[in-house]
Amino acid sequence: MRDHPRLPTAPGFWRSPLRGPWFTSVLGLVLLAGITVLFVTGLVSYAAYNPDLSPVNDTTPDKGVLGFYLFAWPAGPVWLYRFTQGVHVTLGVTLVPVLLAKLWSVVPRLFTLPPARSLAHALERVSLLLLVGGGLFEFTTGVLNIQLAYVFPGSFYPLHFYGAWVFFAAFVAHAVLKAPAAVRTVRRRLRTEPESDLVAPHPDPPTVSRRGALWLVGGGSLLLFLTTVGQSLGGPFRRTALLAPHGGPDPGGGPNGFQINKTAAYAGIDAAETGEEAWRLVVTGRTGTVRLSRAELLRLPQHSSSLPIACVEGWSTADQWWRGVRLRDLAALVGYDGEVPDVFVESLQRHGAFRRAALRANQVADGRSLLALSVNGEDLSMDHGHPARVIVPAAPGVLNTKWVARLTFGDL
Ligand SMILES: Nc1nc2c(c(=O)[nH]1)N[C@H]1C(S)=C(S)[C@@H](COP(=O)(O)O)O[C@H]1N2
Numbered sequence: 001m002r003d004h005p006r007l008p009t010a011p012g013f014w015r016s017p018l019r020g021p022w023f024t025s026v027l028g029l030v031l032l033a034g035i036t037v038l039f040v041t042g043l044v045s046y047a048a049y050n051p052d053l054s055p056v057n058d059t060t061p062d063k064g065v066l067g068f069y070l071f072a073w074p075a076g077p078v079w080l081y082r083f084t085q086g087v088h089v090t091l092g093v094t095l096v097p098v099l100l101a102k103l104w105s106v107v108p109r110l111f112t113l114p115p116a117r118s119l120a121h122a123l124e125r126v127s128l129l130l131l132v133g134g135g136l137f138e139f140t141t142g143v144l145n146i147q148l149a150y151v152f153p154g155s156f157y158p159l160h161f162y163g164a165w166v167f168f169a170a171f172v173a174h175a176v177l178k179a180p181a182a183v184r185t186v187r188r189r190l191r192t193e194p195e196s197d198l199v200a201p202h203p204d205p206p207t208v209s210r211r212g213a214l215w216l217v218g219g220g221s222l223l224l225f226l227t228t229v230g231q232s233l234g235g236p237f238r239r240t241a242l243l244a245p246h247g248g249p250d251p252g253g254g255p256n257g258f259q260i261n262k263t264a265a266y267a268g269i270d271a272a273e274t275g276e277e278a279w280r281l282v283v284t285g286r287t288g289t290v291r292l293s294r295a296e297l298l299r300l301p302q303h304s305s306s307l308p309i310a311c312v313e314g315w316s317t318a319d320q321w322w323r324g325v326r327l328r329d330l331a332a333l334v335g336y337d338g339e340v341p342d343v344f345v346e347s348l349q350r351h352g353a354f355r356r357a358a359l360r361a362n363q364v365a366d367g368r369s370l371l372a373l374s375v376n377g378e379d380l381s382m383d384h385g386h387p388a389r390v391i392v393p394a395a396p397g398v399l400n401t402k403w404v405a406r407l408t409f410g411d412l
């Protein structure tokens with residue numbers, strides 16, 4: 001038996017026979033494709049919040065040039081955000097084993113001595129620090145957010161958003177430098193691995209082949225995929241999402257028996273303020289303010305839309321059958337007959353980041369956008385936003401404000 005070097009900086013310290021350019025390259029190419037999709041769907045998710053519309057939609061101060069690509073989020077197809085965010089979260093979770101295996105495969109390089117051979121080498125190592133640190137940061141904040149439901153109240157978006165730009169910049173630089181060689185390595189297959197410092201000089205005997213190790217990583221990813229994807233598919237698949245958070249208490253059965261994000265109790269909604277006597281919807285616009293009781297709202301023309309709820313956490317419901325008053329009809333009550341403006345929505349809730357939201361004119365104008373009073377043929381339950389909630393097609397769940405108290409129409 002050879003002596004095992006004690007320091008990770010010694011070349012003989014790392015002994016796994018699995019390490020080598022082929023293993024690293026396969027994982028690297030999977031991440032190249034996967035992380036690119038994560039970045040694009042992440043930017044899209046940010047745009048879906050209409051962060052450039054109003055400061056209440058956005059807790060990311062001074063996004064400056066990083067907001068260059070923002071656009072008016074469309075109001076269709078109705079499953080748009082359900083799809084983009086389902087992909088973002090499911091793919092992110094699925095790639096966790098690949099990311100960890102990739103980092104493991106190159107960990108000896110972290111300990112290379114001397115720390116820098118030249119200025120170029122020093123710069124390369126700093127960029128790798130941003131790459132590895134940024135990657136771990138993005139995956140960790142993302143997973144924490146979906147598992148613990150907004151662990152960073154108000155601060156998750158800026159952290160994850162700025163982190164994404166730093167990480168992706170380092171990622172692009174790395175991909176430009178490494179991808180061509182990685183493609184060549186994978187094409188050459190296993191038998192003719194190029195010489196590399198990744199290969200252990202004194203490997204231990206193998207317990208699994210490189211190909212077998214790759215199957216293990218892939219199996220781990222598949223398992224995570226199968227136990228996560230159900231939350232985005234909804235319906236009966238929901239039960240298969242063992243790893244996904246179920247968003248609070250069991251919603252039970254019946255017409256209101258679909259996922260609840262924050263309960264009325266959690267949001268501090270008092271039943272006394274939602275009763276027929278107490279509650280009035282306050283609608284303000286060009287021609288002044290009107291106050292409507294729930295009974296009066298029910299006497300306005302009622303419309304139906306089949307729309308899902310799709311949360312940033314990645315879960316979504318199948319389409320629910322909502323019924324209520326069109327937002328654009330409410331705009332018409334306060335002086336907007338032709339062109340409708342944006343609207344600022346406020347709820348009865350006094351604290352919490354999602355107690356209010358701004359919607360863009362295109363969302364108000366869509367005939368499927370409702371101030372919903374009932375769902376699936378039954379009055380809204382307290383937890384789903386009784387006495388009235390907003391529901392908008394294609395939008396993130398956070399724009400579907402519950403327990404609405406006030407609508408202020410006008411360009412924001
Ligand atoms: N007033 C208020 N409305 C809210 C929220 C909230 O915390 N407060 N959460 C939002 C979020 S993040 C989502 S995903 C949806 C969830 O709606 P549901 O609980 O009816 O499924 O409600 C949205 N409306």
Ligand SMILES: [Mo]
Nearest residue numbers: 311312397398
């Ligand atoms: Mo959400």
